[in-house]
Amino acid sequence: MPQRYQPPPYPPPDWHPQGRTPQYAPPPGPPPDYTGPQQSHVTFTSSSTPSTSTTSTAPQNPHNWQSIPDTSLLPPPPALQNDHSPTANASASEGEKAFRWCLANPLHRPVPLTPSQSAATRAGDVDLLPPANFAGSVSSIHRGRLVVRSNAGCQDSCLQTALPLYSALVDSPLRTGSERTVYFELKVLGVGEETFEEAEAGVAIGFLARPFPEWRLPGWQRGSLGVHGDDGRRYVNDDFGGTDFTTSFRKGETVGLGMRFTPPPPAYDDGGGVGQGGMDVEIFFTREGKKVEGWDLHEEMDERKEGGVVGLEGEMDLFGAVGVFGAVEVEVVLRREEWLWKG
Numbered sequence: 193m194p195q196r197y198q199p200p201p202y203p204p205p206d207w208h209p210q211g212r213t214p215q216y217a218p219p220p221g222p223p224p225d226y227t228g229p230q231q232s233h234v235t236f237t238s239s240s241t242p243s244t245s246t247t248s249t250a251p252q253n254p255h256n257w258q259s260i261p262d263t264s265l266l267p268p269p270p271a272l273q274n275d276h277s278p279t280a281n282a283s284a285s286e287g288e289k290a291f292r293w294c295l296a297n298p299l300h301r302p303v304p305l306t307p308s309q310s311a312a313t314r315a316g317d318v319d320l321l322p323p324a325n326f327a328g329s330v331s332s333i334h335r336g337r338l339v340v341r342s343n344a345g346c347q348d349s350c351l352q353t354a355l356p357l358y359s360a361l362v363d364s365p366l367r368t369g370s371e372r373t374v375y376f377e378l379k380v381l382g383v384g385e386e387t388f389e390e391a392e393a394g395v396a397i398g399f400l401a402r403p404f405p406e407w408r409l410p411g412w413q414r415g416s417l418g419v420h421g422d423d424g425r426r427y428v429n430d431d432f433g434g435t436d437f438t439t440s441f442r443k444g445e446t447v448g449l450g451m452r453f454t455p456p457p458p459a460y461d462d463g464g465g466v467g468q469g470g471m472d473v474e475i476f477f478t479r480e481g482k483k484v485e486g487w488d489l490h491e492e493m494d495e496r497k498e499g500g501v502v503g504l505e506g507e508m509d510l511f512g513a514v515g516v517f518g519a520v521e522v523e524v525v526l527r528r529e530e531w532l533w534k535g
Contacts, residue, residue, distance in 0.1 A: 286348075287412075287431045290405040294414050297403045299503045302360035309355055310362055316376070316526035319354040320514065323406030326351065328516070336527030344384060344393070344519040350406050351516070353526070356509035357399070358451070364506050365455035365471055374399070375450030376512050377478070377525040377532065380421070380441050384519040393518025394422030395441060397449045400513045401503035409515035415503030417489075418515060419449055419477055426475075426487065429499055438477060438485050446525075448478035448533050451489075453506045471506045481532030 305313065312318055316336040322328070326349040328342035340351060363372040376397075384393030398410025398418025411418030411427025411434070419426050421441030425434030441447055454472040473489035489501050504510070514524055525531060 286407070290408050290413050290431070293405045299401050299415050299508055300403060302507075302509050303356075304361055305355070305359050310359065313355050313357060313359065316357075316528055318357075318512075318526055320351050320512075320524055320526075321354050322351050323349050325349055325407050326516075328520075333523070336525070337530060338524045338526075339381075340514060340516065340520070340522050340524060342393075342516045342518065342520045346517055346519070348407055348409055348517045349515065350400070350404060350408060350410055351514045352400065352402075352404070352406075353512040355511075357512050357526075358453070358506070358510040360507055360509055363453070365453050366506070369455055371452060371454045373450055373452045373535065374510065374512075375448060375531065375533065375535075377446050377448035378441075378514065379446045379523040379525065380443055381521040381523060382443055382519070383421070383441070383521075391422040391518070393520050394420060394516070395520050395522055396420040396427075396513075396515035397447060398427075398513040398515065399449070399451060399504070399510045401508040401510055404513075409517070410513035414499040415508065416513065417475065417504060418513065419447075420515070421447070426477075428489070428501060428504070437487075446480055446532050448481075448531065450476050450478070450533075451504075451510070452476065473501075473505060478533045481534065483533070 318336070319332075320330055320338050320340065322330050322340075325347060326342065327346040328340065328349075330351065331339050331341075333339060342349070357374040357376065358372065361367075363374075365371055378395065378397050380395065383395060384391075396409045396411065396418045398416060400410050400417075401415035404410075404416060405413055408431075409418060409420065409427075410416045411420070411429070412431045414429050417426070417428040419437060420434065423434065424436075424438045424440045426437040427434045452474040454474070456471060470490075474486060475489060476483050476486035478484060489504060512524075512526065514522070516522075
């Protein structure tokens with residue numbers, strides 16, 4: 193009897209259940225735009241030793257607005273300038289009087305020095321001249337070291353060296369090609385009593401170009417700068433409140449002030465000689481012979497300071513200045529050999 197037909201155990205190739213779509217196997221290989229997983233994966237060598245390889249893309253450069261700027265090379269912001277001093281302030285009428293005086297008395301041109309005067313200036317063997325309104329005395333311990341004593345009723349007074357400590361015709365780096373530093377010190381022996389509101393006495397150390405109104409402290413008018421011991425502020429052609437700088441001068445301590453004039457860089461068209469630009473001028477302040485503070489003369493200034501730093505840039509003769517008011521006693525040290533600061 194013939195054997196009965198048995199269907200195969202699987203459906204025909206083109207058969208699919210009703211209501212279903214045919215299923216197809218995916219083509220071999222990844223899609224055309226596939227780049228693989230963006231993470232580490234492990235592969236095995238033929239020796240069955242695992243090794244790790246990392247697949248990563250190069251980081252994209254950030255946009256400029258995303259970058260953090262490097263401010264280390266930028267100049268420091270200008271120091272805060274004040275409208276008045278917390279310790280002592282001259283009257284507005286005195287300031288107006290001094291301003292008009294300066295308008296009527298322009299700065300002097302540099303004056304040639306004799307060889308003996310130049311040598312005395314270099315050594316610090318110069319006298320200190322008190323103004324007509326000064327109430328007190330100036331005595332000499334020896335050449336280049338003097339004692340200034342002012343009375344309790346002494347009004348603002350500015351004592352000046354008899355000879356310039358900086359001669360524009362002799363010391364200018366534009367002439368010599370070398371830097372020049374001028375400096376002197378004060379030893380504070382005594383300053384009148386102070387209250388919480390106003391100082392009864394004070395002393396200032398500074399430099400100035402002549403002529404200068406002698407009833408004003410150094411730094412208050414054009415062609416002058418100074419550091420004031422009553423409020424610790426520095427003044428450059430500033431009859432307002434000065435700029436925060438240091439602490440008040442203390443009895444028994446020695447303070448000093450210097451100006452360093454540096455020649456401009458060589459110009460390309462003069463064979464390597466001194467350039468014709470303006471000089472760099474640094475002012476520095478010392479306590480007990482150590483440099484503790486300083487500033488650049490050409491820093492940003494308040495627009496109220498009419499005239500700017502004219503007279504202080506090395507183009508004029510500069511004299512040492514000591515300002516006092518009230519009962520003050522200080523030693524003025526002009527001789528280099530006796531400075532606590534050794535440069």
